[in-house]
Amino acid sequence: MRDRVPCSETETAPAGPLPAREVSRWPRLRAVTAPGVPVVMVTGASSGIGAAVTRRLAAGQRCELLLNGRDPARLTAVADASGGVALPADLATPEGCRDLAGRALDLTGRVDVLIAGAGVGWAGPFTEMPPDDIDRLLAVNLASALHLVRALLPAMVRRGNGHVVLVGSIAGACGVGGEAVYAATKAALGAFADSLRYEVRPLGVHVSVVLPGAVDTPFFARRGTPYGRSRPRPIPPERVAEAVYRAVVRHRAELFVPAWMRLPARLHGGAPALFRRLAARLA
Numbered sequence: 001m002r003d004r005v006p007c008s009e010t011e012t013a014p015a016g017p018l019p020a021r022e023v024s025r026w027p028r029l030r031a032v033t034a035p036g037v038p039v040v041m042v043t044g045a046s047s048g049i050g051a052a053v054t055r056r057l058a059a060g061q062r063c064e065l066l067l068n069g070r071d072p073a074r075l076t077a078v079a080d081a082s083g084g085v086a087l088p089a090d091l092a093t094p095e096g097c098r099d100l101a102g103r104a105l106d107l108t109g110r111v112d113v114l115i116a117g118a119g120v121g122w123a124g125p126f127t128e129m130p131p132d133d134i135d136r137l138l139a140v141n142l143a144s145a146l147h148l149v150r151a152l153l154p155a156m157v158r159r160g161n162g163h164v165v166l167v168g169s170i171a172g173a174c175g176v177g178g179e180a181v182y183a184a185t186k187a188a189l190g191a192f193a194d195s196l197r198y199e200v201r202p203l204g205v206h207v208s209v210v211l212p213g214a215v216d217t218p219f220f221a222r223r224g225t226p227y228g229r230s231r232p233r234p235i236p237p238e239r240v241a242e243a244v245y246r247a248v249v250r251h252r253a254e255l256f257v258p259a260w261m262r263l264p265a266r267l268h269g270g271a272p273a274l275f276r277r278l279a280a281r282l283a
Contacts, residue, residue: 037062040063041111041113042065046074046075049240053240056242064084065079068091091139091148092136113162115248116164119140119167123178133181156205157204159204160203160205162205167212170256206251208248208254212257213258215240243255
C-alpha cells in the first residue's frame with residue numbers, strides 16, 4: 001500500500017508535484033488546493049535538511065508545499081524546483097512566526113503538516129558565548145517552533161487531523177560539550193513533543209520528533225565552527241529527509257538518524273553515570 005501524507009479529506013490525489021507559484025503575485029489570494037491534497041509547511045527549507053525534506057516530499061506524493069527560509073534567493077530556487085510556494089521570513093521573533101502562519105492560511109486556508117526544521121548553531125565554551133547568540137538560538141531553534149505550533153495547531157485539532165514534526169538533534173538527547181545552548185534548545189523540543197503528544201493524539205493530531213546526528217550541510221560553516229570530530233561521521237541530509245518523510249506517512253513518534261544513535265540516547269537515559277564515563281573517554 002502506498003504511503004500517505006495526512007490530509008484534511010478522506011481521498012488522495014494523483015502523485016506528482018504541483019506547478020511552481022510565486023507568492024508575491026497573489027499576496028492575498030488563496031491557492032486552489034484540491035480535496036485530499038495535504039498542505040505541508042517546511043521551515044528552514046532554503047538549504048540543508050529543510051531543502052532535502054522539500055525534495056523528498058515533492059518526489060513522494062502530491063502535496064501543497066509552503067516553504068519558509070531566511071534567504072529569499074535560495075528559497076525561491078528550492079520552491080521552483082519542488083513546485084512549492086516560497087514564504088521567506090525571519091523566525092527570530094514571535095511576530096515573524098505569527099506573520100508566516102497568517103500568510104500560509106491566507107494562501108491555502110489550512111496547514112495539515114508542519115515540519116519545523118529552522119535552526120541555527122553556535123559552538124565554543126559557554127563562558128565565551130555572546131548573550132545575543134543565546135537569545136538567537138533560543139528564538140530560532142525553540143521559540144519559533146512553539147509559536148508556529150501554537151498558531152497552526154488549533155485548526156488541526158478542530159479538524160481532527162494533522163501532524164507536527166520537530167527536527168531535533170542527538171545533542172538534545174545526550175548533550176554535547178561546546179554546544180550547551182544548542183543542545184538545550186533541542187532537548188526542550190523533545191520534551192515539548194512528548195508532552196504535546198499526550199494532549200493531541202486522542203484528538204487525531206500526531207506529533208513526531210526526528211533526531212539526527214551530525215549532518216553534512218552548511219550548518220557548521222554558518223555557525224562559524226567546522227565539524228571537528230572524527231566520529232560520528234556526518235551523514236547526507238537526504239537520510240534525515242527520508243526519516244522525516246517516514247515520520248509523517250507512518251505516524252512515527254520518534255526517529256533517530258542514523259538508527260544506531262538510539263543506543264547512546266537510551267544509555268544516557270538508563271545509565272547516565274556510565275554514559276558520562278564513556279563520553280569523557282571518547283571526548
